Amino acid sequence: MSANPANGHLAWRPRALRWSYRLKVPLMLVAVALVSGVAVAAATYALIERYVETNAIAQSQRLAGTLANSLGQAVLRNDVWRAFEIVRAPSLARTAEAAAPRVVVVDASGQVFVSLEPGVLPIGTPRERMPEPLAAAVGWILAPQPPEATYLLDDEASASWVTAARITGEDDALIGGVIVQQERGLSRAQTGAIVRQLALFGALAVFAVAVAGWIGGRRMIRPLERLRDAMRRAADRDVRGEVSSVSGRNDEVGDLGTAFLAMLREIDAKRELEREMLQAERMASIGRLTAGIAHEVNNPLGGMLTAIQNRRMRGGMDEATERTLALLERGVEQIHSTVGALLNEARSELQELREEDLHDLFLLVHPEAEHRGCALEWRVAVPAGSRLPSVQVRQVMLNLALNAIAAAAPGGRVSVRSRETRSAWHVAVANTGAVLDPGRLDELLQGRAQTDGGRLGLGLWITARLLHTLGGTLGLEPPPEPFVTELVASFPLRRT
Amino acid sequence: MKRREWLAAALACAVAGARSVAAAEPWRFGLTPVMLDDRLTLLRRWKAYLDGVVGGDVEFAQRSNYAQIVDGLRGGVVDFAWICGYPYVQHADEFRLVAVPVWRGRPLYQSYLIGAAESKASGLEDFRGKVFAFSDPLSNSGYLYVRYTLARAGLQPSDFFRRTFFTYSHRHVVTAVAEGLADAGSVDGYVWETLAEVLPGLTRRTRVIARSGDFGFPPIVAAPHVGPAAFAAVRGALLQMDRDAAGKQVLAELRLDGFAPGSPALFDSIAAMARAVA
Numbered sequence: 067m068s069a070n071p072a073n074g075h076l077a078w079r080p081r082a083l084r085w086s087y088r089l090k091v092p093l094m095l096v097a098v099a100l101v102s103g104v105a106v107a108a109a110t111y112a113l114i115e116r117y118v119e120t121n122a123i124a125q126s127q128r129l130a131g132t133l134a135n136s137l138g139q140a141v142l143r144n145d146v147w148r149a150f151e152i153v154r155a156p157s158l159a160r161t162a163e164a165a166a167p168r169v170v171v172v173d174a175s176g177q178v179f180v181s182l183e184p185g186v187l188p189i190g191t192p193r194e195r196m197p198e199p200l201a202a203a204v205g206w207i208l209a210p211q212p213p214e215a216t217y218l219l220d221d222e223a224s225a226s227w228v229t230a231a232r233i234t235g236e237d238d239a240l241i242g243g244v245i246v247q248q249e250r251g252l253s254r255a256q257t258g259a260i261v262r263q264l265a266l267f268g269a270l271a272v273f274a275v276a277v278a279g280w281i282g283g284r285r286m287i288r289p290l291e292r293l294r295d296a297m298r299r300a301a302d303r304d305v306r307g308e309v310s311s312v313s314g315r316n317d318e319v320g321d322l323g324t325a326f327l328a329m330l331r332e333i334d335a336k337r338e339l340e341r342e343m344l345q346a347e348r349m350a351s352i353g354r355l356t357a358g359i360a361h362e363v364n365n366p367l368g369g370m371l372t373a374i375q376n377r378r379m380r381g382g383m384d385e386a387t388e389r390t391l392a393l394l395e396r397g398v399e400q401i402h403s404t405v406g407a408l409l410n411e412a413r414s415e416l417q418e419l420r421e422e423d424l425h426d427l428f429l430l431v432h433p434e435a436e437h438r439g440c441a442l443e444w445r446v447a448v449p450a451g452s453r454l455p456s457v458q459v460r461q462v463m464l465n466l467a468l469n470a471i472a473a474a475a476p477g478g479r480v481s482v483r484s485r486e487t488r489s490a491w492h493v494a495v496a497n498t499g500a501v502l503d504p505g506r507l508d509e510l511l512q513g514r515a516q517t518d519g520g521r522l523g524l525g526l527w528i529t530a531r532l533l534h535t536l537g538g539t540l541g542l543e544p545p546p547e548p549f550v551t552e553l554v555a556s557f558p559l560r561r562t
Numbered sequence: 563m564k565r566r567e568w569l570a571a572a573l574a575c576a577v578a579g580a581r582s583v584a585a586a587e588p589w590r591f592g593l594t595p596v597m598l599d600d601r602l603t604l605l606r607r608w609k610a611y612l613d614g615v616v617g618g619d620v621e622f623a624q625r626s627n628y629a630q631i632v633d634g635l636r637g638g639v640v641d642f643a644w645i646c647g648y649p650y651v652q653h654a655d656e657f658r659l660v661a662v663p664v665w666r667g668r669p670l671y672q673s674y675l676i677g678a679a680e681s682k683a684s685g686l687e688d689f690r691g692k693v694f695a696f697s698d699p700l701s702n703s704g705y706l707y708v709r710y711t712l713a714r715a716g717l718q719p720s721d722f723f724r725r726t727f728f729t730y731s732h733r734h735v736v737t738a739v740a741e742g743l744a745d746a747g748s749v750d751g752y753v754w755e756t757l758a759e760v761l762p763g764l765t766r767r768t769r770v771i772a773r774s775g776d777f778g779f780p781p782i783v784a785a786p787h788v789g790p791a792a793f794a795a796v797r798g799a800l801l802q803m804d805r806d807a808a809g810k811q812v813l814a815e816l817r818l819d820g821f822a823p824g825s826p827a828l829f830d831s832i833a834a835m836a837r838a839v840a
Contacts, residue, residue, distance in 0.1 A: 147695070147727055147729040154741075183742075185742040188693060189743070190724055
């Protein structure tokens with residue numbers, strides 16, 4: 067995974083051009099708040115208009131009734147000015163915002179006695195010259211037996227309603243009537259005031275909700291951002307800790323985090339597998355190389371053994387020559403067996419470990435110990451009544467002993483001891499000087515450790531492989547005083 | 563001694579005998595809409611002036627029309643009153659002329675024919691068949707003059723106009739015309755001019771179409787029952803007003819120059835009109 071757009075795969079798009087969720091979610095919440103605010107304001111406005119209209123109709127009816135009660139004397143006595151003052155009084159108290167109603171007082175003949183708009187409906191205007199809704203109201207007033215107690219005409223055409231009340235004397239004789247015409251709905255001034263207030267309070271409410279929405283939206287999106295950042299960095303470092311803070315959530319983002327953690331684990335497992343495969347491949351190459359070398363070595367060794375046997379067959383050798391030939395023969399055979407062991411060919415040529423093999427081993431190791439100025443303690447005995455392959459055992463012991471001598475500094479001590487249990491023969495090789503810790507041993511056994519010269523150290527790896535072939539083990543054990551490291555090779559015993 | 567105190571002392575002596583029995587009773591001074599009688603602050607100041615000079619308690623009495631004040635004078639309920647020249651000439655034998663206001667240098671005024679501000683009319687003839695507002699049936703300028711003018715042409719208001727009505731106040735005539743309730747009206751010229759200063763927004767919606775000739779200014783009269791001492795006291799107080807600071811302030815608010823003794827002959831022209839329409 068790479069953050070470099072040039073790589074082409076999984077490249078992050080530039081932030082500025084992206085319509086990020088970081089913006090989308092808060093903006094969506096703000097938009098929802100805005101739309102809700104407008105919807106609520108519209109509904110409120112509709113309700114207010116409906117309420118005001120219902121209220122205004124009742125108010126118009128009350129006004130007509132009140133005026134009718136007050137105007138009796140003025141109309142009866144033909145007192146136009148008094149009637150005008152009565153009719154005008156409510157409109158003088160009215161505020162400028164409210165739409166003024168049209169009030170018309172008619173006499174018993176149906177003519178205008180007085181009106182609030184003398185310019186439009188002057189005194190004496192007959193019913194025929196009145197606008198249709200007013201004329202209809204006059205008809206109701208003049209009707210001998212009005213069908214209803216109150217008059218209400220909802221005039222859709224002129225967007226107004228008309229109410230009327232009769233002015234009667236004490237004997238119920240008709241004196242005249244009052245007609246009140248009111249514009250439907252809110253006046254422009256009222257509408258403007260309500261819309262302004264709705265807009266102001268609505269804007270404040272929407273602003274508050276929008277701010278809350280923005281903050282809430284940012285908070286909602288933050289875990290997703292953390293997960294995204296963790297995914298971005300996953301290529302460069304271990305982000306499990308960062309993802310854990312998200313994966314603990316009990317929501318979809320938490321599920322994403324959990325799934326991502328599982329994916330990280332699978333990727334690690336795959337990487338480990340790849341590493342192991344690479345290692346195995348390398349070992350296989352080494353094996354093939356070793357087999358080639360072994361083949362090349364085995365051919366001349368065969369010639370050498372044949373030459374030694376021919377010399378013996380000719381006879382006539384003194385004892386010293388005989389021992390030398392025997393030594394040469396065992397050495398060449400050891401080389402042959404060792405190389406064969408590497409090729410897994412030794413199995414067919416199994417030679418039982420004998421005291422001589424251990425003695426030869428001492429002869430090989432001792433000069434090296436002396437050369438290094440190292441004291442060698444050698445207490446090794448062949449296990450009784452069991453058969454161990456001499457080539458592999460000698461190779462293992464030789465490797466361990468030479469390693470220990472190398473690890474013990476000049477003037478150091480190396481101890482090689484064997485002990486026998488019921489199921490295994492243990493060879494413990496201890497040394498002073500350099501300490502071998504378990505991690506380093508693991509590297510050495512894996513064949514991953516390098517020497518100071520940069521080459522792979524294969525001695526212990528071969529040792530372990532030989533032991534593994536025999537079903538044995540190699541491990542560190544607490545060393546006895548004064549040693550600092552003790553490696554123990556355990557060979558399983560098959561009792562005969 | 564200040565002039566006002568001297569005046570008060572002199573008048574008090576003169577009045578003492580006349581009202582010795584009912585000294586505690588207030589003087590009832592009737593007002594009619596010949597002036598702007600709803601200016602209460604002005605009336606309080608005027609009362610304070612009169613109380614101080616006359617040395618008694620003056621109480622202004624306001625009624626809704628001229629007739630009630632005239633009846634009050636005749637019935638002994640009102641002692642003095644500022645009435646129109648028309649009821650004065652009708653009852654010249656009963657009411658005594660106390661003083662006549664002096665307006666713009668003369669004890670005279672006119673009747674104004676007013677219409678809407680945008681009216682194109684040039685005279686009374688243009689309002690034939692229209693709605694006309696009178697002030698009071700006992701007003702010279704607000705009724706008698708128009709009635710007389712029509713009578714000279716052999717007409718009655720009810721014939722000439724489509725509809726007429728009384729507002730019982732010059733001021734309301736101006737309002738009725740301004741609102742369009744009436745197409746025209748006749749008002750006291752002094753009231754219209756005063757309104758033009760006090761409420762210019764109202765008079766601006768009207769226009770003076772025609773002015774009458776001069777008439778005697780609505781006078782202050784005394785009821786028949788008022789004794790000579792009281793008569794003299796009130797008359798003195800009114801005639802002295804333009805020489806007293808408080809009196810001058812009241813006069814200024816009334817838009818008057820002062821009060822003059824006047825003479826019944828000032829109202830001869832009104833009397834002639836009254837006779838003509840009787």
